[in-house]
Every structure is written in structure tokens, then in C-alpha cells.
Amino acid sequence: MLIVGRIINGLSVGIESAQVPVYIAEISPPSKRGRFIGFQQWAITWGILIMYYISYGCAQIGKNEWNDHTTANWRVPWALQMIPAIFLFFMMMPLPESPRWLARKDRWEECHGVLTLVHGQGDPNHPFVSYELQDIKDMCEFERRHADVTYLDLFKPRMFNRTIIGLFTQIWSQLCGMNVMMYYITYIFEMAGYTGNANLLASSIQYIINVLMTVPALLWADRWGRRKTMLIGSTLMGIWMFMNAGLLATHAEIIPRSERKQDVLSMKVSGAPAKALIAGTYLFVASFAPTWGPASWTYPPELFPLRLRSKGVALSTSGNWAFNTALGLFTPPAFANIAWKAYIVFAVFNVAAFVHVFFGFPETAGKTLEETEAMFEDPKGIPYIGTPAWKTHPVTGAMRKAEHGDIEAAAAKTAAIEKPHTPPVEEHEVSPNKQ
Structure with a gap:
């Protein structure tokens, strides 16, 4: 039943994540379109933060002893997902059609x-x-x-360039390394010497940063424009990735496989370099939140003509989820086998994203x-x-x-x-x- 539930949830989230940006784009004033679609990303950051603390609190249930209530530490967070879904269902009813x-x-x-x-x-x-x-x-x-149009129309000569731009807007937002920072932050902090509650609480700071630093995009995204926003984001994120790679390459100790608590925990670092590693991680999140975070949802709906907009954004969003899944599979063995060089991989992706945006992404703001x-x-x-x-x-x-x-x-x-x-x-x- 858990697998069936995850499949249903995944299909539902996929539909919503593809159609909500389209709807907002089609109903927003052009001069404020980036701000309004950016609110979607801001809502996502709030959802991540709230669920992190709910999960953290529920993790304390039955922590010191095993009893019949211990499973509540994962059942409660799963059950609470119904509340925003029901709220969304009823609140969408009075909304006007596109x-x-x-x-x-x-x-x-x-x-x-x-x-x-x-x-x-x-x-x-x-x-x-x-x-x-x-x-x-x-x-x-x-x-x-x-x-009559089909998904094949997205790959015809007049539309192919836009399809590639839309897809890579979402793909680069994954390959920049943001979700790696979000999913595996507790491992990174454990490498820096944080364990237990100290690790979980320190990790939560980046979720707060994600919420707060999305606000500048809501205020000024349309004034900055899409190109400048993504170019600045790629530059800053690339810098922090190279910095963290350099810190780990020069100061981290590689842990032999036989001595690791988990295979992914391949390094340990302490002292000032550990603090710098944590600072670099926070700065990375602070760079993503006002740039690629909102822009990756704002830009694709602006690219496609009316007849293909829903299909184009759906395809772009599928690229996001596909690479999200791929990175979830890639990152643990990457940390286990190439250690600090994993940061180099993501830094190079940010350089590639900068080049692609500069030469291939036109301004739509x-x-x-x-x-x-x-x-x-x-x-x-x-x-x-x-x-x-x-x-x-x-x-x-x-x-x-x-x-x-x-x-x-x-x-x-x-x-x-x-x-x-x-x-x-x-x-x-x-x-x-x-x-």
C-alpha cells in the first residue's frame, strides 16, 4: 500500500507541478509574471521547511524505547500531507479559468x-x-x-529550440546541485563533525535560508529579468561548489571503507575548514533561492505558444523529476567513490549552465x-x-x-x-x- 500511495502521490504532484506554472503565467500581468510564479517556489520552500520540522519533532516519538506508538514517527508526517491537499482542492474551486x-x-x-x-x-x-x-x-x-497537436510537435524545427531551452531550464536547476545539498545535507554536516540533534538543527538552517532568500526574487525578479537572474545564480553556485571542493581536497581526511559508519560518509573535516564548508553550503542555498529556484518555474511557461504550452511545460517538468531521481541515485556512490570530486562535477555543471544561458536563453521578462x-x-x-x-x-x-x-x-x-x-x-x- 505504501508503494501504491507513493505512485498516486507522485502522479498527482507531477500534474500539479506541470500545470500550476502554466495557469499562473496565463493569468498574470506580464510585468509581474515572474513574481507571481515565484510565489509557487516560495510556497514550495515553506512546505519543505514545515515538513522538515514536523518530521524532526515526530522523530522524537518513541526515541528511547520501542513500543506500539513508535511507528507514529513516520505515520504522522505521511498522514499530515492530506491537510494541504484537501485545502488546495477546495480553494481552487473559485479560481477563474485561464x-x-x-x-x-x-x-x-x-x-x-x-x-x-x-x-x-x-x-x-x-x-x-x-x-x-x-x-x-x-x-x-x-x-x-x-x-491538432501532439508531443511530437515539440520536436519539429520551429519548436525544437524552445523545447531544449525549457527542458534544460529544469535540468540545470537539478544539475546545479541544489537538491543534493537539500537531500544529503545531514551527511555533509556529519562529515564536518555534527551528529545527533546538533546535526539536524544545523541542517534546518539552510531550509530557513531557502525561505528567506526566495523573497528578493518575489520583489525584483521581473526587474532583473530571467537571463541575468540565471547567469548570476550559476556564477555564484559554481564559486561555492569549487570552494567546497578545494576545502575538502586540502583539509579533509578520506576514511577507509572498513571504518565508515555508512559508505557515503567517505570524509571527515574539522576546525576552521569544517566551518568554512558549512558556510559554503549555506551560501550555495542563498544563491540558488533567489535565482534558479523561482526562474526554473517561471521561464518554461513563457517559452511555448498557446497550443503547446501545457505539453511543453509538462515535458520540461518531467526533465526536472527525471534528473531529480537520477541525482538521488548518483550522489551516494559519488560521495563514496570520488569523495570531494563530486563537488567538482556540480561546479562544472554550473559553468555549463552559465554558457548555455548566455548563448541560448532569450529574455522574456x-x-x-x-x-x-x-x-x-x-x-x-x-x-x-x-x-x-x-x-x-x-x-x-x-x-x-x-x-x-x-x-x-x-x-x-x-x-x-x-x-x-x-x-x-x-x-x-x-x-x-x-x-
Whole structure:
């Protein structure tokens, strides 16, 4: 039953983690989209922190003696997962439907109503409501040529670049090493000499850091832009990984396998180097939380056109969970066999992520989802790629003016951008069942 429960839970979390960013992206004002999707990541960090302390508290049940209540130390945390799930179920009922989904179903009156609610402060004649509605109409008109789509459409020439970007946004967020720091932090602290309650409490500090350091992203993510956020994050995380590798390489003692408590505990370090190792771990989490943490959920929904957005984000999210699983299997034998060199592996991944983002990830901050589509289809850009990534910039300021009724600001901002329905569509890229 435990296995069945885990399967059901995994499927449910997979669906939610793929669709929640899509919904938030489609209903948010463009100038605040990063902030609103970032709240999802902030909620995740709160959930991790709360469950850590619940599990820590429950671990004390029956600690000194075996009795009929001892199994409560794992049954209680598992049972408590039902509470937020039930709360979420009922709180989602009054939420409005995505205006872009309503538009695809030709429910234009409802679409206009939702746009009025979320963008017009109740005014159906608000200039930005009309602006957004026209953008959605233009996109829907273009996409009627692609009535039937499958996951294979994500790998056609015009979409392949975006699929790779979306996938690697989530893959790099795993390969940077953050979840290794979260999952195996107690082992790292034990190598630094912390055991028992001291280990568990010291480990919990990084979960607090994760919550607190996500807040700057909520405040300034849209102003910073997606590219700058991810580039800075990769740089800082790479530095801390190289630093920890250097500390362990020069100061750690490799423990013979026959003397290890567990195979993963392959090193021990003490004194000032141990404190520096812990500081480097905390700094790593503080670097991930305001950068790749929120950006990895904000960016993929902004990449894909309406007809493929759900499928594209679902595929990207599957990359996250696949590499999460792979790293869970890789890390223990890595620490056991290559010891401090495991940090070098993750440091190199951060360098690779920096290069990939710089040359391949265009800026989407401040653009409507339809304008992002036009950027990828720019006829003056690189074939099948669009505007070169390093030539793109956030335009949040102009979009904020447009949202307050200054549509001329938005017009000036997009004057050089082609409308999304203008690019020619090659016949072989249209689904054979097109209507």
C-alpha cells in the first residue's frame, strides 16, 4: 500500500507541478509574471521547511524505547500531507479559468470577463484588457492552422529550440546541485563533525535560508529579468561548489571503507575548514533561492505558444523529476567513490549552465506571452531560433505603463516585433489532421 500511495502521490504532484506554472503565467500581468510564479517556489520552500520540522519533532516519538506508538514517527508526517491537499482542492474551486484556454474554446465572453477581472480592475473597457484580448485573438487565429497537436510537435524545427531551452531550464536547476545539498545535507554536516540533534538543527538552517532568500526574487525578479537572474545564480553556485571542493581536497581526511559508519560518509573535516564548508553550503542555498529556484518555474511557461504550452511545460517538468531521481541515485556512490570530486562535477555543471544561458536563453521578462512567441519567430533573427539570446532585454517598465492604460508605451516597445501570426508556416510542420 505504501508503494501504491507513493505512485498516486507522485502522479498527482507531477500534474500539479506541470500545470500550476502554466495557469499562473496565463493569468498574470506580464510585468509581474515572474513574481507571481515565484510565489509557487516560495510556497514550495515553506512546505519543505514545515515538513522538515514536523518530521524532526515526530522523530522524537518513541526515541528511547520501542513500543506500539513508535511507528507514529513516520505515520504522522505521511498522514499530515492530506491537510494541504484537501485545502488546495477546495480553494481552487473559485479560481477563474485561464483566459487563453477560454479563447481556444471560443468562449470569448468569458475570456473577456476574466481579463477584466485580473487586468482591468473590473473595467471591461480598460485599454490593457483590449490590448491583451487582441493579442490573444491574433494568436488563436494563427493557431487554428494547428488544430491538432501532439508531443511530437515539440520536436519539429520551429519548436525544437524552445523545447531544449525549457527542458534544460529544469535540468540545470537539478544539475546545479541544489537538491543534493537539500537531500544529503545531514551527511555533509556529519562529515564536518555534527551528529545527533546538533546535526539536524544545523541542517534546518539552510531550509530557513531557502525561505528567506526566495523573497528578493518575489520583489525584483521581473526587474532583473530571467537571463541575468540565471547567469548570476550559476556564477555564484559554481564559486561555492569549487570552494567546497578545494576545502575538502586540502583539509579533509578520506576514511577507509572498513571504518565508515555508512559508505557515503567517505570524509571527515574539522576546525576552521569544517566551518568554512558549512558556510559554503549555506551560501550555495542563498544563491540558488533567489535565482534558479523561482526562474526554473517561471521561464518554461513563457517559452511555448498557446497550443503547446501545457505539453511543453509538462515535458520540461518531467526533465526536472527525471534528473531529480537520477541525482538521488548518483550522489551516494559519488560521495563514496570520488569523495570531494563530486563537488567538482556540480561546479562544472554550473559553468555549463552559465554558457548555455548566455548563448541560448532569450529574455522574456515584461513581454506578453504572444510577444515572446513573436521573438522566437523573428524573421530577422537566426533561422528556427529567432532573436539571438544575448540581444534580448527585459522590458518590464514599458509593460507596467501599458497595464495602467498607456498602450502607446506598449506599442513603442513592440514596434520592431512582428505580430505572432505573420511568420510563414511550412506545410510539413502542420499536423496532418489539421482542420
